[in-house]
Amino acid sequence: MKRIQIGEFEELVLLITAILHGQAYGVSVMDTIAEQTGRKINISAVHTALDRLEKKGFLKSKVGGATGERGGRRKRYFEVTELGIQAIKLTRQMRNDLYDQIPEVVLSEING
C-alpha cells in the first residue's frame, strides 16, 4: 500500500478543493474553510498548502478568470487529480478502519 502522507491542514485544503470542484482558488478556499470549520486561516497559509499539494501531485492548477477587484489579475484555479482522489479515499478508508476498531465502550463514553 502506497504511503500517502499529508498533514492535517493539507488534507483539509484538499477536501475543500474537491468540494469546490473547479472553483477552488486562494480566496475561495479560505472562505470555504472559514464557513465549514470556523477556522480563520491566513491567505498565505492557504496558498502554501495548495502549492505543496500540487507539488506532491494531488492537485493540478490552471489559470483563468481575471476580475476588476483583482485589478485585472488572473486567478489560479486548483483541481483534484487522480492521485488526489486516491489520497482522499485512502485517508477516509484509513480513518474509517481505525474508527471501526474502536470498542463500543469508548465510543459510548465519548457521546456522553
Place this chain on the structure above:
Amino acid sequence: MIKFLKSSYPRSMAEQTPQPPSWLLNFFRRLCKPSYVEYIEGDLLEIHERQSREHEKQANWSFAWNIIRFLRPRYLKGPEDVYPKSTYPMFKNHVKISFRNMRRQAAYSLINILGLTVGIASCLLIAIHINMELSYDEFYEDSDRTFYVTNGGKGRYTPARMVSTLIQDYPEVESGTRLWKVNDYVVKIDGQTTKITNGLVADSTFFDVFPQEFLQGEPKTSLIAPNSMVVTKTFAERHYKGQNPIGKVIEVEGDNYTITALVSDPPRLTSIPFEFIVDFPREWYVTTGYWTGNNYFSFVKLTRSEQEPNMEAKFVDFVRHYYAKEVAEDGENIEDYILERLEGGNPFFTLESLKDLHLHHPHLSLGKGGRFSDVLILAFIGVLILLIATINFINMTTARAGLRHKEVGVRKVLGTTRGDIMRQFLTESLMVVLTATILGFALAALSLPYFNSLTERSMVFSDIASPTGFILIAILVLVTTLLSGGYPAFYISSIGPVQALKGEGPRGSGAGVRKFLVIFQFVVSIFLIATTIIVDRQVKLMQNTDLGLETEEVLAISNMTAIADKFDYFKGQVEQQASVQGVALTNQRPGGGISNWGYEVISDNPFKYGPDHIFSDGNYLEVLDLQLLEGRFFQPGRQADSMTVIINQHFAKMIGENAVGTTLSRGRDRNFTVIGVVEDFYATTVKRKSRPLVIRYEDDVNGSVAISNYALVRIKGDFLSTVAAIEEQWQEVAGDYPFEAVFLNDAFNRLYQNEERFRSMFRLFSILAIFIASLGLLSLAAYVLERRYKEIAIRKVLGASSERITSLILRDFAIMVIIAAFIASPIAYFYGNEWLKEFAKRIEIDWMLLVIPVVMVLLFTLLLVVVQSYRAASANPVNALKQE
C-alpha cells in the same frame, strides 16, 4: 514585465475601488518570485476590496500584514531570478552559434583568423627572443658586482698579473679570474683521438666568480692541482657516456689531464659558455708575464657593485706603480707613458658590468654578443605587427557585424535581451580570438627551427609556453576580444527592432574610423618596405665596400707577445713556406680595435691632432697590399726609420701640400718625419668614418713604445695546409699557448654578422607585417564591395560598364594609398637616417628609394581590389536588386 489590462468591469464614479497603498504593492512585487506574483496579488486585492467596504483603514493594515505573511522563501526571488539568465547553458549556446557563424562566413573568418594567427605567432617569437636577449647572465647571482676588466675601454685583453694584483692590493676586489678561450684541442680519450671545443682555461678561482652547480667534485679545489679539468654534463655524455668521468685521465695536446669535477651545463643565456675548463699552465707567461703584455681576459668580483667607478680611478696609480719598471726598461719614463696614454683620451682600464656585457659590449662576450639597438627595433616591429593584426581583426569584425543588424532586429523581436545580444557578440569574438591564439602558438612552435636558424639560437617550445608567454597572450586575448567584440556588442545591440527590420543600418557605421585604420595600415606597410630596402642596401654596401686592403689572403695571428724573443725565428720559419708571401708585425689587427695618439704637426700652420695610430714593421705595406701614393714605406732594418712615420691620404690632405717631409712632434724632441703617404684604407670597421692615420715603425714585439701583438701573414695558395703548417710552427715556439688566428675577411665579416642577422630578421618580420596588412586589405575590399553591391548593380543597369565601376572603386583606394604615402615617407626618411648615422659609409636615401614602396603598395592594392571589383561588377545586376 507583466502588463495588467484595465478591466472592462463597469463601475460608477462613486464606487471607485479603494486601492491599497501602492508602495506596499511595489514592495511586494519587487521581492516576489515572478511566477507567483500575479495570483498572490490578485487574491490580496480581492480580500482588500472586500474588507475595505467595511473598514478601510483596517483593510490596509490587513493588506500589509498579509504581505508580510507572504514573505517566505517559497515566494521570494531566488538567485535564478536575480542573476542574468545567461548561465553556463546559455554560454554553451553562444559558443555553438559562434562556430556556426564562423562556418557561415568561412572565407572571412579564415582570413581574419589567419591574420591574427600570424600576428600572434610573430609577436610571440619576437617577445621571447627579446626576453632572452635581455636575460643573459642572470644565472649568476652576483652578476651586479662582477666585472670585466677592459683594456682602455674597448680592449679585451689585460696583463697576466692584473687579477691577482688587484685582489692583493685592493680590499674591495673580492675575487677574480683570468680566462682564455679554447677553440679546439686535440685530445686522446681512452686511446681515441678526437677534438674537443668550446672550452676555457681558467684560474682556480673561476667558481668564486662564476659559481656553477657541482654534480661531483668541489668548487674550491677542482682547478688547484696542475693539469686539472672540469667537465660539464654535455661533455660527459658525449665522451664518457654511461661512465663516471671523475678521475679519468685525458690527454690534451700531449699532456695528461685529470678530470676532477663534473658540473651542470652553464645556462644557455650566458656570456661565458663552456663545455670544459682546464687550469692555466704553470709557465712564466702565466704566473708573471709582462705588464705591457695583454693576453688574458680578466674578470673581477667586487665586494659591492657601487665601488666600480672608484676602482677605475685607482687604475692610474696602479699603472704608475707596476708598469714603471718595465716601461723604464724600454727607456721611457713612466709619467710620460701615462701622459701619452691619457692624452689620447683613453683610460687605462675600465670595469664593465657582467650584466651589460651581452647587449652593450658584445665584443667582450665570450659567447655570442647581441646588440641593444637591435632589440629595440625588433620590439618595435613586434608591436607593429601585433597592432596591425589586431586592428585588422577588430576592423573586419566590426564591419561584418554591422551587416548583421537585421539579425539583431529579429532576435530582439523574439525577445532576446540586449544583454544577451551583447554576450553573443562577445562570445563570438572570444571564440575567434581563442582559435587564432591556439593556432598562433602552434604556428610559433612549428616555425621554431626556421626562427632559430635566423637568430642563431636554439629555442625550444618550452620557451614559448613559458609563464611570460601566457600572461602576454592572456592580456592580448582579453584586449582583442573586448575591442573587436565590444563595438558590435555595445553599439549594434542597441538597435531598435523596428529600425533594424526596416533595413536601415545603425547610424554612423564607423566608415570614417575604418578608413583611418586602413590608411594606417598602408602607412605601416610603406614604412616597412622602405626601411627594409634601406637596411638591405646598407648591409650590402658594407659587405661590398672596397676596404683598400687585402683581406682574403691575410691571416692575422695574435699573441705574439707570448713568443716575443723568438718572434724573429718564428717569422723566419713561416716565411720559408712557399705559399707565404710575407709576414708583417703590427700592434693592432685590421678589423679589430684601434687607438689614437696625439701629434703636433709642425708646418706653416701648426696644429695638434690625434689621428688613428698603428705600429708596424716594414712588411706591412706588401702584406696588406696598400697603395703607396707618395714617398716610401719603411725599410726593414733601417734604424733611422724609428723616427719616421707613414700617413694616409686623409691626414695628408689635412696637412696640405708636401706632406712628405713634414715633421710631426710628440713634444720633448720626439720628432717624426713623414716619409710616405698611403691611400686610405679601412684599418677598422667601415662603420667608422675614414680618419687620418699615422703608421709608426716598430719591429720588436716588445717595442719601446708599443707592444706588437699581431703577425699578419700573406698567403697565396693552399690556405688550409699553410695555416696548419703555421700552427705547427707556432706550437714549436709557443708550446701550449693558444694559436689564435683569423683571416681578415672573416674578421671583417664578423663585424657585420650582427648587421646581417638583423637584416634577416627585419626582412622576415617586415614581410609578415605586410602580409597581414594585405590580408586586411583583401577583406576590406571584399567588405566594401559587398556593401556597395546594390549601388554597383544600379550603376550597371543605368549603363555603366564593368570597367568604369571598377575604376571608381579603385580610385577610392588609390587616394588612401597616396595619403598614406605622404605620411609614411617622411617618417621612413627620418628614422632611416637615424639608423644610418651609426655607419660611416652609408647609402643615400633618395626619392627613388621612397617611391618604390609606394608603387609596390599601389600595384598590390590594385591587384587585390581589381580582381574583386571586376567579379562584383560583372555579376548580373538582377541578383543584387532582387535581394529584398
